[in-house]
Each structure stands twice: as C-alpha cells, then as structure tokens.
Amino acid sequence: xxxxxxxxxxxxxxxxxxxxxxxxxxxxxxxxxxxxxxxxxxxxxxxxxxxxxxxxxxxxxxxxxxxxxxxxxxxxxxxxxxxxxxxxxxxxxxxxxxxxxxxxxxxxxxxxxxxxxxxxxxxxxxxxxxxxxxxxxxxxxxxxxxxxxxxxxxxxxxxxxxxxxxxxxxxxxxxxxxxxxxxxxxxxxxxxxxxxxxxxxxxxxxxxxxxxxxxxxxxxxxxxxxxxxxxxxxxxxxxxxxxxxxxxxxxxxxxxxxxxxxxxxxxxxxxxxxxxxxxxxxx
Numbered sequence: 001x002x003x004x005x006x007x008x009x010x011x012x013x014x015x016x017x018x019x020x021x022x023x024x025x026x027x028x029x030x031x032x033x034x035x036x037x038x039x040x041x042x043x044x045x046x047x048x049x050x051x052x053x054x055x056x057x058x059x060x061x062x063x064x065x066x067x068x069x070x071x072x073x074x075x076x077x078x079x080x081x082x083x084x085x086x087x088x089x090x091x092x093x094x095x096x097x098x099x100x101x102x103x104x105x106x107x108x109x110x111x112x113x114x115x116x117x118x119x120x121x122x123x124x125x126x127x128x129x130x131x132x133x134x135x136x137x138x139x140x141x142x143x144x145x146x147x148x149x150x151x152x153x154x155x156x157x158x159x160x161x162x163x164x165x166x167x168x169x170x171x172x173x174x175x176x177x178x179x180x181x182x183x184x185x186x187x188x189x190x191x192x193x194x195x196x197x198x199x200x201x202x203x204x205x206x207x208x209x210x211x212x213x214x215x216x217x218x219x220x221x222x223x224x225x226x227x228x229x230x231x232x233x234x235x236x237x238x239x240x241x242x243x244x245x246x247x248x249x250x251x252x253x254x255x256x257x258x259x260x261x262x263x264x265x266x267x268x269x270x271x272x273x274x275x276x277x278x279x280x281x282x283x
Contacts, residue, residue, distance in 0.1 A: 086152075087138075093146055093153035095132050101157070102139055110139040114155070177276040181231040185282045188259055191226040201225035207237050215239040215246050215270065231278050237270040 100113040100122065107127045114131055115122045125144075129136050134153070138145040143156040191198050202225065207217040216238045221227045232238075240246055241255045242265065258265050265280045 087140070087143075087145060087154065090145065090152050090154040093134070093148065093155045095134060095146070095148065095153075095155075097131060097134075097155065099142075099144055099155045099157045102142060102144065104139060104141050112136070112139050112144050114144070177274065178279065179231065179276065180279045180281055182281045182283055183229060187226065187229065188282070192259060198226065202227045202232075213246075230280065232269070233271065235272065238267060239270055239275075240268040242266055243268075 096117045098115045098117050100115055102110070102112045104110050111124050111126050113122060114125050116132070125131060125136050127136055127139060134146040134148045136144060137147050137152065143154055146153045146155055201222045202218055203220040205217050206213060207215050214237065218227070218232055218236045218238065219234050221232060221234055238246060241258070267278045267280070269276050269278065
C-alpha cells in the first residue's frame with residue numbers, strides 16, 4: 001500500500017513539474033512578444049532608376065548656319081587664316097606704314113611693331129587690331145597680312161627697308177667736296193723724322209659705325225702741326241687713302257710710307273657728315 005502511495009506521489013510531482021514548465025515557457029514567449037511588438041519598424045523600398053539617355057554631342061557642321069548668318073556681328077570670318085600659297089601672291093600694301101618687327105606664336109601671343117611713317121608713331125598690334133583703314137589678319141615672321149577695303153595685302157620688313165632707302169634717296173645728297181692742298185716736301189720729311197713727336201701733335205683713335213671699323217677719328221690737332229698744314233681738322237674721320245679703306249694699322253703704315261716717299265695721295269674724310277676728298281700735291 002505504501003509502495004502504491006509513493007508511486008502516485010512521483011507521478012503527481014512529474015505532472016506538476018510539466019505544468020509549471022509549460023506555464024513558464026508560455027509566460028516567457030508572451031513577454032518577448034509584447035516587447036517586440038513595441039519596436040518601430042520601417043519598411044525600405046528599393047526603386048530601380050532608369051539609365052539616363054545619351055545625348056549626342058552636336059557636330060561643328062550644326063553651327064554653320066549660325067556662323068554663316070553671323071547673328072552676333074563677329075569678325076571671325078574676316079580674320080580667317082590665309083593659305084601659305086595665297087600669301088606669296090598678295091600685293092604689297094600701299095599704306096604709309098612700316099613693319100619694324102614681329103613676334104610669332106599663337107594669335108593671343110603674336111604681335112607686330114608697326115610705324116605710321118607720316119606720323120612717326122610706333123605701336124604694338126595684334127591679330128584683329130586696326131591701323132589706318134586696315135585690319136591685321138595674320139602675323140608671320142617678318143610679314144603681316146592686312147585686310148584693306150575688302151582685299152588682302154602684305155606688309156613685310158623688306159618692304160619697309162626698301163621704303164626707307166627710297167626716302168633716303170629722295171633726299172638730295174650733298175655733293176662730295178674735292179680740294180687740293182700743296183705741301184712742301186721738306187716739311188713733311190722733317191716731321192716724319194721724329195714719329196713720336198708727330199703722334200703727339202694729334203690724337204688718333206679707331207672709329208666704328210654699326211659695330212664695324214669706319215676709319216680713324218682725329219682730335220686735339222695742335223696749332224701749326226703738320227696735320228693742320230695737311231688741311232685736317234678736329235672731328236675729321238679719315239676713311240680711306242687712294243680709294244683704299246682704312247681698316248687696320250697696315251693701312252695707316254701705307255699712308256705713312258706714301259707721305260715719306262712724296263707720292264700722290266688722295267685722302268677721303270668724313271667731315272660733320274659730309275664726304276670730302278683732299279688731294280695732296282708735293283713741291
């Protein structure tokens with residue numbers, strides 16, 4: 001009997017334990033569900049964006065109608081580059097201007113130095129600038145293409161040099177003076193005996209023009225010296241003897257030997273910008 005009672009007690013305890021576990025699990029899930037139901041959830045929707053259409057880039061030809069109509073009043077058409085073969089056929093400009101120099105490069109960096117000859121006015125000009133009634137179209141090495149009254153003309157540095165030479169020829173050149181000086185042979189021989197004393201009577205120095213020898217410049221000629229008797233004056237530039245240009249000490253020695261021998265001598269000098277020839281006659 002006791003054994004049966006003990007057996008029922010064990011079964012009862014197991015049932016009670018099962019009920020307790022079931023209730024505990026149920027309570028646990030209820031608590032978790034209650035907490036999760038309080039959490040705010042956001043729904044995200046992914047929308048696929050359509051690929052943008054490719055826009056075809058306009059071609060240069062599409063703008064031709066605008067360029068041809070020139071609705072902006074630009075001068076680009078007038079400043080189109082001239083072909084190289086066309087430049088050679090261009091007529092020289094008749095404008096009174098001279099090209100003094102050019103700096104080539106891009107249209108933004110290239111410029112030309114041009115002088116208005118009648119006004120003696122110089123200036124820097126770039127492509128598109130105007131001078132007198134001409135527009136500068138192109139700047140090349142040593143030449144400029146101009147647009148004058150609807151046609152192209154060329155201005156070159158060579159042409160400017162030719163114009164300058166022409167202007168110089170137009171100015172009447174003073175005639176070369178020729179004179180004859182008679183010198184006693186004894187006085188020349190006496191002076192040439194003492195070369196150091198002779199050279200102390202005048203200051204002689206080389207004269208250069210344009211970076212090149214251009215004769216001998218005389219100065220400080222002493223009064224009564226043989227140089228004064230030869231008709232030479234301060235500031236004279238001795239350029240040649242007997243049609244031979246003086247360029248070196250050898251030419252000076254040749255002049256000295258001729259004086260010593262008493263031979264005929266013709267000296268060409270530049271006196272204050274005028275050429276003179278002195279013929280020496282010895283007696």
